[in-house]
Amino acid sequence: MSAALIATGYKSSTTKANFISMNILVFGKDGQLGKAFHVLLDSLLPALADKPNLQYVGRSECDLADATALSTLLNQLQPKLIINASAYTAVDKAETDIDQAFAINAKAPEVMAQYAADHDATFLHYSTDYVFDGEKYGYYLEDDIRNPLGVYGKSKAAGEEVIVRIFAGNTGGGQYAIFRTSWVYGDGGNFIRTILRLAKEREELKIIDDQYGVPTSATWLAQVSLGLVADDKLKIKKFPSGIYHAVPNGETTWHGLACLAVKAALDAGATLKTHPSSIKPIPAVEYPLPAPRPMNSRMSTDKLAQALGFRGNMSKLQLLNQPWDIAVKAYVSNLAKDRLI
Ligand SMILES: NC(=O)c1ccc[n+]([C@@H]2O[C@H](COP(=O)([O-])OP(=O)(O)OC[C@H]3O[C@@H](n4cnc5c(N)ncnc54)[C@H](OP(=O)(O)O)[C@@H]3O)[C@@H](O)[C@H]2O)c1
Known part of the structure; x- marks a missing residue:
């Protein structure tokens, strides 16, 4: 990126003249989470x-x-808060695009973390349930052993590890939070949008019913994660650096999510060929994909709940405890309203 572009280029909402204000830098502006942060x-x-x-x-x-x-960009912009909403998220493509996946999911976060650690800045990063193998019975905890099944999960795990390592030896005063989340949907391509598109075209769908996880709204994730590190005036707070699981309350399967999305779309007046009763549950072995997925993506959010509660952040604690299906219904209803179904 050229210095001229930095000086004049991309979207920036600046503040009063003659006033040195805090710089907040969001990477991944065109992705689901990046747009939610915007x-x-x-x-x-x-x-x-x-x-x-x-x-x-x-x-x-x-x-x-x-x-x-x-x-170079970081040194020129000198952010005090770095929000890394970018990632290489093409899970299946990553199986053969290994160098690129590691460059975006491990090396780039390393550079961001090093900058934050050295410059007394706060670093927000996002990771995934795919760092686990899904073999655990029950809910994953933040310090459970990582054992990713595919390249995407391995690259995200490498990103987590390097961030933790950099801040462990940090003397520059920076702090970080890595939010592990799952099944994200927002303004962009995602499972719900795919299902609704297919439901317009087909009378029947077959969807995996033995992989468990929690659908997470990008809007919800931006609100909850920012709530840990900044107050409503966007002043940075001190918080315990570390990994936090961030998903709403409850759990479902891909089949459960597809049925709810289709029902919500029909309730909102969309015309679909598929009805919830014509969505057939199938085991994952009947739908093989290049990258294996964890069967169990349930993650405990007790650590994040405690951190939010300890700091008296009751509105964000309430949001954290919100059942996943409420946000999915609202999301689908908004898609229908915007004629995106
Ligand atoms: N999506 C999920 O289901 C899911 C599940 C668990 C965890 N997560 C994590 O949640 C976070 C947010 O995910 P998301 O769903 O918002 O992802 P997303 O919609 O795929 O957005 C990722 C963004 O990263 C950008 N990016 C990728 N490669 C880049 C590069 N070489 N240079 C600059 N930008 C690049 C993409 O740019 P372009 O728009 O130009 O491609 C895209 O805008 C990520 O850390 C992800 O790993 C996501």
Whole structure:
């Protein structure tokens, strides 16, 4: 990325002149979580007297596979809060695109973490249930052994490990949170959108019913995760650095999610060929994919609940405890309203 582009280029909501404000830098601006952060941060701005400088970076501004360009960008923008909503998320493609997956999911977060650790900045990063093998009976805890099944999970696990290692030896004052989440949906391509598209075309669907996880709204994830590290005025708080599981309450299977999404779409007036009763449950072995997925993605969120509760953040604690299906119904209803089904 050129210096000229940094000076003049990408989307930035700046603040009053003659005033040095906090820089917040969001990577992955065109992804589901990046867009959710854009909406959330912009919505907080009007009420703030001391407005931070918000910068949103996407692939066209900085290719994260270029570690030197990334490092230059960080040194020029000097963020106090780095939100890394970017990732290589093409789970099956990653099986044969290994170098790129590791460049984006491990090397780029390493550069961001090193910058934050050295410059007394706060680093927010996101990871996945795919760092686990899914063999555990019950809920995964944050310090359970990672044992990813595929390249995507391995690259995300490598990203987690390097961030933890950098901050363990940190003397520069920075802090970090890695939020492990699952089954994300928002403004972009995701399982729910795919199911609704297929439900318009086909009379019957066959969906996996023996993999368990929690659908997570990108909007919800942005709100909950930001709630740990900043107050409503976007002032950075001190919090215990570490890994946190961040998913809403409850659990389901892909089949359960597909049935709910189709029912919610029909309730919202969408015209579909598929009905919940014509969605057939199948075992994962009947739908082989290039990358194996964990059968059990249930993750305990007690650690995050405790951290939010300890800091008296009751509204975010309430949000954390919200059942997953409430947000899915609202999401599908909004898609219908926006004529996106
Ligand atoms: N999606 C899920 O189901 C899921 C589940 C568990 C955890 N997560 C984690 O949650 C976080 C957010 O996921 P998401 O669903 O918001 O992902 P997403 O929609 O796929 O967005 C990822 C963003 O990263 C950007 N990116 C990828 N390679 C890049 C590169 N070389 N240079 C610059 N930008 C690059 C993409 O840019 P382009 O738009 O240009 O491609 C995209 O905008 C990620 O850490 C992910 O691993 C996601």
